[in-house]
Amino acid sequence: MITKQEFSTVHERIKPYIHHTPVITSRLLNELSGANLFFKCENFQRMGAFKMRGATNAILNLTKEQQEKGVVTHSSGNFAQALSLSAKSIDVPAYIVMPSTAPQVKKEAVKGYGGKITECSPTLDEREKAAEKIMNETGSTFIHPSNDMDVIYGQGTAAIELLQEQPDLELIVTPVGGGGLIAGTALAAHHFGKNCKTIGAEPFEADDAYRSLQSGKIEENESANTLADGLKTQLGDKNFPIIQELVSEIIRVEEKEIVAALKLIWERMKIVVEPSSATALAAVLREKEKFKDKKVGIIISGGNVDLQKLPF
Amino acid sequence: MITKQEFSTVHERIKPYIHHTPVITSRLLNELSGANLFFKCENFQRMGAFKMRGATNAILNLTKEQQEKGVVTHSSGNFAQALSLSAKSIDVPAYIVMPSTAPQVKKEAVKGYGGKITECSPTLDEREKAAEKIMNETGSTFIHPSNDMDVIYGQGTAAIELLQEQPDLELIVTPVGGGGLIAGTALAAHHFGKNCKTIGAEPFEADDAYRSLQSGKIEENESANTLADGLKTQLGDKNFPIIQELVSEIIRVEEKEIVAALKLIWERMKIVVEPSSATALAAVLREKEKFKDKKVGIIISGGNVDLQKLPF
Numbered sequence A, B: 001m002i003t004k005q006e007f008s009t010v011h012e013r014i015k016p017y018i019h020h021t022p023v024i025t026s027r028l029l030n031e032l033s034g035a036n037l038f039f040k041c042e043n044f045q046r047m048g049a050f051k052m053r054g055a056t057n058a059i060l061n062l063t064k065e066q067q068e069k070g071v072v073t074h075s076s077g078n079f080a081q082a083l084s085l086s087a088k089s090i091d092v093p094a095y096i097v098m099p100s101t102a103p104q105v106k107k108e109a110v111k112g113y114g115g116k117i118t119e120c121s122p123t124l125d126e127r128e129k130a131a132e133k134i135m136n137e138t139g140s141t142f143i144h145p146s147n148d149m150d151v152i153y154g155q156g157t158a159a160i161e162l163l164q165e166q167p168d169l170e171l172i173v174t175p176v177g178g179g180g181l182i183a184g185t186a187l188a189a190h191h192f193g194k195n196c197k198t199i200g201a202e203p204f205e206a207d208d209a210y211r212s213l214q215s216g217k218i219e220e221n222e223s224a225n226t227l228a229d230g231l232k233t234q235l236g237d238k239n240f241p242i243i244q245e246l247v248s249e250i251i252r253v254e255e256k257e258i259v260a261a262l263k264l265i266w267e268r269m270k271i272v273v274e275p276s277s278a279t280a281l282a283a284v285l286r287e288k289e290k291f292k293d294k295k296v297g298i299i300i301s302g303g304n305v306d307l308q309k310l311p312f
Helices: A004-017 A027-033 A051-060 A064-069 A078-090 A104-112 A124-138 A149-165 A180-192 A208-215 A239-246 A255-269 A275-286 B004-017 B027-033 B051-060 B064-069 B078-090 B104-112 B124-138 B149-165 B180-192 B208-215 B239-246 B255-269 B275-286
Strands: A036-041 A071-074 A094-099 A116-120 A171-175 A197-203 A247-253 A295-300 B036-041 B071-074 B094-099 B116-120 B171-175 B197-203 B247-253 B295-300
Touching: A004 A051, A004 A078, A004 A149, A004 A180, A027 A036, A027 A255, A027 A275, A036 A149, A051 A078, A051 A149, A071 A078, A071 A124, A078 A094, A078 A104, A094 A104, A094 A124, A104 A116, A116 A124, A149 A171, A149 A180, A149 A295, A171 A180, A171 A275, A180 A197, A180 A239, A197 A208, A197 A275, A208 A239, A208 A247, A239 A247, A247 A255, A247 A275, A255 A275, A275 A295, B004 B051, B004 B078, B004 B149, B004 B180, B027 B036, B027 B255, B027 B275, B036 B149, B051 B078, B051 B149, B071 B078, B071 B124, B078 B094, B078 B104, B094 B104, B094 B124, B104 B116, B116 B124, B149 B171, B149 B180, B149 B295, B171 B180, B171 B275, B180 B197, B180 B239, B197 B208, B197 B275, B208 B239, B208 B247, B239 B247, B247 B255, B247 B275, B255 B275, B275 B295
Parallel strands: A036 A295, A071 A094, A094 A116, A171 A197, A171 A295, A197 A247, B036 B295, B071 B094, B094 B116, B171 B197, B171 B295, B197 B247
Antiparallel strands: none
């Protein structure tokens, strides 16, 4: 396991490339939840999500030779944009494999950040083949969006900042998608918190992490018919053991609870967040007794939304 | 005219009752505009708009006897909520005259903040009659939402804070509705800026301020068919002379420019703002040459939106 000192070094290393995002509170949401909530606003992070942290750390950890040859990933979401932008900041080529079915707006965003897109058929097999082909041709290094230790450590730095500002948090709640954010957060809570527990929030519609913790092995999502489209991905062999060891529990929430929490955050906190981010508040509001009178950190994971497709 | 010292006293007096809101910058919006933009985020103000400042100052300026008898206004917008909440904070009764046609959600908000609602027919005449009746019955004091010197001074404190943080702003742009915000801002820029000009932004659809400055007398809006529903009100005899003296110009913007600016603010800055607030950015983007390479403050007036009625 990473030491506290090593974790601090990760944070120092990525600082020049990321924003130190604000922590926001809301009197109304405290009243509604009965808890003291501290929202770490990664929607204000560069390119709009915490993924900048992990992508930056992974690239900075490569050797000079590796950096020159570039990085490759397959993602249709925030990680594609994060890897493109962080690679651009560090002056490294970024090759992004995206399914041909990905929304044009996402492709444009990746291009805007300087990523070189290769389109492929929308199956995992085809994605992996396309990434491998690029690696063979360019000598670039594959960076997984969530199942990569450097990515996991990078994502954990949001919780380090949150705990520096609020050292006596008793709980931190994060959404669970591919597992990188929650694993990094749990490591940060372990090292930088004072007996601070980490809790995951997940839609019932994509409850692979909940079921994986129950069964003791990585379970797959089946339908994943959720508004929280960032949470459809599943855990990996690097982050799952950390989650098993350090995450107290996963709370599952219904779609209507996600919409209600999203509406509260937009209307009352006046910030634009992704549906995935709202699952964490939804979990707190669903199981209020668990959080009553406690100091609770909530990681607002990102703010990249398609305004044409809002659930309101 | 208020002195700088008196203005500082206003600010000190209301401080315990308001939030000191953050100033946000956006690299992307700087690139798009060619200017250095500093957004004063009154969408994060208590009850979601700058109106808290003016309402609070007006109530604090009343005598103890007046305060005990309460305050009354007619408004269906943010000022109704602001007067209700600031009155509640100061422990003063607030009577709010609202047209029976006002959306239920606005009535609920006023009630939630403790305002006592009297409904009337949706004409100015009926509103004034209803307000007068309340004043006669309760001895309460009428507070106008924008044409009241204490309200104007209170609204100006947002620009004082902005100029304390960015003392060398060359321009400040605000939306123009009833004229309270821009008059207060112009006074603040005059006293606290270093040759800082104030510019108004207004929809073509509600360009009463633009035409009033042209003609030299207060002009009325005719259709006011604008998305920026906070800007349909018109100037008053107290704020108009200040605007005539201290506002450099009014820039008018088209509805589609308001929507585009709104989308930029939501998508890129990740904050929820009202359409009225977006007119200021729309004005900067419409007349880029005027703002090129300048340090420009923008007052984001509020963030109270109906998520069911978005223009996206």
